[in-house]
Amino acid sequence: MIKRRDFLKVMGVSGPAALLEACAPPQTEQLIPYLVSPDNIVPGVPAYYTTQCRECPAGCGMLAKTREGRVIKAEGNPNHPVGQGHLCIRGQASVQSLYNPDRFRGPLLRDEGGQLRTTDWEQAEELLTSRLGQIKASGSEQRVAWMGRLLTGSMEQLTRQWLQSLGSERLLFYETFDYEPLRRATQIAFDRSELPSYHLQDARFLISFGADFLETWRSNVELMGDFQRMRKARSTERPDNFVHISQRLSLTASNADWWIPITPGAEVQLALAIIHSILEQGLAVPEVDSDRGWIESLVEPYSPEATQNATGVEVSSVQELARRFSQDSPSLALGGGVSSTGEQAVSLELAVLLLNAVAGNLGKTLTFGIPSALDQLATYQEVLDLIQDMNQEKIEVLFLHEANPVFTLPQSCGFAEALEKVPLVVSFSRLPDETTARADLILPDHHFLESWGDFSPRAGVVSIQQPAMQPVFDSKATGDVLLSTAQNIDGMASEFEHSNYFDWLHAYWDSEIRTQVAAEQSWEEFWPDILRQGGHFQEVEPVTVALRNFSTQIRLQPEGLEGPEDGHALLVYPSAAFFDGRNANNSWLQEIPDPVTQLVWDGWVEVHPESGREMGLQEGDVVTVTSPYGSVTLPVHLFAGLKVGVVAMSLGQGRSGELRYASGRGDNPMRLLSPQAEPESGSLLWRSVRVTLAKTGERHQLVSLQARPQDHPRDTLIAREVQDTPFAEQIFPSQLSDSASGEEHDTASSHHEPIDFYPPHEHPDHQWGMAIDLDSCTGCNACVAACYAENNVPIVGKEKCAQGREMSWLRIERHLHDPPVTQESALVQPQVTSVPALCQHCHNAPCEPVCPVFATYHNPEGLNAQVYARCVGTRYCSNNCPYKVRRFNWSASEFPEPLELQLNPDVTVRTSGVMEKCTFCVQRIQAGKNRAGREERQLVDGDITPACAQTCPAEAILFGDLADPDSRLSQRVADPRGYHLLEGLNTRPAITYLKKLVPEKPFDEE
């Protein structure tokens, strides 16, 4: 027997010893504070730099948020007229393209054996200098060509001067998507070769003939904002005021009240038929009285009756369209988009301009006198001419700047082959692409977040672009390259007094801009204002234009498509995420679903289910799509949002080269298109071929992030029968008045009788909540990208997405409803509601009581908080969440170098095995409170905005304090359109959704 005393002795020693063992201090880390801190860097405090987004030619203003010298987030610049504080999905994803792991690390030179070898800038520039010096010395002209993205301002001036100094005028501003047919049409109709400006916000009825203005057309952020202003002002009696006419139910078409699926080429006739009907009904405005003669004779053969067969639209619908377009004044008709640019493109634009004229929209919703930068674009015909010159060996040096023509031009035009004939091909591309694969010298330009620049998307807006951080890699600003080579070429150095682009830009802004707009200010006064604002912005007065008689110039032959008669017309459309493929290597953009199809990480060809049945095609069958000019291999996606007889492909996937996220997905539709230019405008003929589809016998898994009826056909049928409560609720105008009259309606306000077991939570200071307007949300996914950027959400890749393990905290659910009105009509109700689904921060959260370790709890400000450090991963919370917004870390998240530089230091990076979800950007809430505390004031409404709400171009998401009766949110939740998701479960979410207002009568009905 052990004695008690001895026992205690042993325990007394070994016990604490065992504890000490476990209490060994963790490894200490050396934290060395700044001895001399860099300017503008206070650790923990973000610094914002105004700049602009260069992902597309829209030129939205941007604020780059930096922490400790690294860019971590892109936001819209509220002062900037384009975008007005918002960014689209491409703008939000631009931080990832900055840190893209496949970026060139430095300049590259192709050696004798055809391999690209790394070199340094000195050597690279030396090669360039010697070649250019030879050319300059020889005095030969036009031997140097530049093909690059749209430039304005200082960079345009530099490039133009530089080329001129080398004896060349060959400066081609090349954008994959141009607007040449429209510009040609305005030249014909108004003698002004410029793109018009649109003022959607003032329109009361909108018809779009295929212009996808919510995705990529012109300036989608700005237009989406204007569109929402238009929608908010619409009458509740007839809430349908947007008709979209196209072959494909794009995202823009999904947001229309009525969609007219129309035969390719019949758009013009429909436009003319509407004009005919306007004239017939005597609704034309007096301003066109002097032109009535030629207009009437022009449209005479195109009465609604005569065109009915071609367009498929009933007479009554055309008449109603005409009536509403004229009477709901001012209205607006938008012209064609990329996928409707066929042989008739100019005629279509002319017809649309005429339609606007007879309805009296000129000078109101459609104005001139504000030239766009896009007016400077080179036409496709000019590119073809350059290719011809290249083939004839007239070009010695070709510069490619922010352009990938080997990918974005029709393969049949022979650009790649022509490159072989150019002795020196220089690319300034940052990423390997199909064109750099044929380049001799690669001089990687900075990313726009790393460099100076300026861009003027339209008159009156001159944006400044400033570097928000040091270059990540050994790239060099193209402007610097131009100037440093100029210094070393005999005869050029004298023409260029500045040795670097920074000085050049300053000189330009001083001499060209300040003298024009702020002559009374000194440079020292002028420049900081510019940097603070993001540029110089001023209103430009539009000019009045006179309609010219163009009846002889509108040609209406049937649109010819090359290819077999029994083939399908091919529609190629720009990708909202990848644009023209430039962003395909961005992992966020690959993983964020395509808003219309919800597919990820893939390219596909869209085929109507009817056509699929005829051809014996199933979803996922791999087919060869063949046109007279080439073929591609793609999996089939059955999509009912197509005009039967048309197949569609987006431009963007099918990339090749060392692009880890982009390569080997899908195929490039540019292999199928005709090389011809549209003769009138010189534009690319996007709609030019018919294709045939042939099964290869292989199958390919297409991954959708949203469960589809075809995934569970039997159970979906069952659910449809029993679930008559849709997740996404709509409201009809007649119901609005019912709700307003005091009928029982559940909102987050006090009308709801609590039937709770426990007493309600108390929120002494704030109660954070949100209102999401489903009538405004277009489903563009910009908020999703913003959330990924702000909250360090990891990417999981296609395989894990197929397994249902994507990590997005916020997703857009695309709900399709059966239309309430049944009608046999060409006008289809898209009946799509996009519902942003995120953590509802329920007052009676079902996830909270079931977590055994209190890793999720209700915080005193109304948030459902998730404590990553406490979570052990039982996953009960996710089971109990009826909204399925919780995401589990199935494995450790990966951020390949240097993507980890983008991570937000205010947000934990979660480990494997813990649950995560939307936190209402609690780090921003905290930052807002800290700021208010430092400034010794109360929080005011608008101090705190989560990332999703901040970027939404439609301003569909409103965040605020429900405990503050004066906040905008408190007003918004009292709206009769308000409801909660799954109201009957009594979860009492903090998010109020506002029902989408939909028409309840057929279009033709009064």
Add this chain to the structure above:
Amino acid sequence: MSSTDRPHNLSPDPTTTRFGRVNRDILGTLHPGRLYFAALALCLLGIGWGVWSWVQQVNNGLAVTGLHNPVMWGAYITTFVFWVGIAHSGTLISAVLFLFRARWRTAISRAAEAMTVFAVMTAGLFPIIHLGRPWLFYWLLPYPNQRGLWVNFRSPLLWDVFAIGTYFTVSVLFFYLGLVPDLAILRDNSTGWKRRIFSIASLGWSGSTREWKHFNSSYLLMAALATPLVISVHSVVSWDFAVAIVPGWHSTLFAPYFVAGAIFSGLAMVLTLIIPARKILHLEEYVTPSHLENVAKLILFTSLIVSYSYVIEFFFAWYSQNPFEQTVFMSRLVGDYAPLFWLMVVCNCLTPMLFFIPSARRNTALLFVVSLLINVGMWTERFVIIAGSLARQYNTTTWGDYGPSWVEWSILLGSLCWFLFWFLLFIRHLPGLPIAEVKEAMIHGSPARNSLSAEGQP
């Protein structure tokens, strides 16, 4: 072993006395053969494979499983509920039937108690196995800490901790208590170090009248303590699902439904274990077909309760007019989960109907086959409830189907091997029948209730 060494006649002569023969027969089962070692080795192999699979999961995260949004619980929780359920039958047989004075239980009560203990041990592994961060499992235990954190007592998972912890404790104590007289017999019939171990384990049992009196009252008390656990533990486990918001889980029926199902599956597992064991260990005289028949009758009874529960759930779904619940149940009836559902109906509802036939109840081969089918059917039932409901929740855009991955199958296999491993050790080292009770039954019981057949007179 001369009779002069021992103070009491605890080792009767097997050739001349009935008690002696009981000792010889039952103690005779404790000699392992080659078959035994082979089975043990296979079990160890299975356990090793399961452990290795789990190591993969710990290293690579739960990505190695088939789980995904929205099915966050799958094979692991199914198996957890399966093993907890099986445990209940053992306590039913050894404690509840004891209180009801059902003397026929004697033959199988020891094995059933052992099954309970090992099933609870197996079940208790799974709440740790399925965690995202299993090294922090102890955070589910309420211990004082410097952060001032308590566990969330409102969470059903916490109730599980207490229920299963209690159940394990009580079952082990009850099992041990009942073993004490038998450990004494083992002590008296062994030598050397084994004798020393059994001496300590048998707590100095001498078989005096006073000791027997204390033994009986404490056994009775333990039985009474264990009895409510039969109802409460699986009710608590069922509330893991019933208090959740998931359509298909949220039902007041779950507690009695699961308790009945637990007893049902446990009885089947008893048959699965005992029928081969009695054959291999030559205990046919002690575990007679009439014992097995009684088990079969209980199986039939609980099967009827379970069938009733299935039907009533459909009634609830129809009567409630709750579209989400109706969707889940239609999915089981005619939808995507119909194959599994109907498999479970055949195994759990239809095959036990055979036991209405008296001769079927005494046919050991049939009993064994049906018990295996019931085990499969009951695992499938939990799978349909857990994964089938999670896959078809409120929002159709979030639906997703689940299939276990090789890791999950491996761990299920490993758990089976772990259970069998302990059971094999038990069979080898401890008497599979309660020797003392068998003898007691011989003295007190009527010929019809005797463990030995009427002809078994010396």
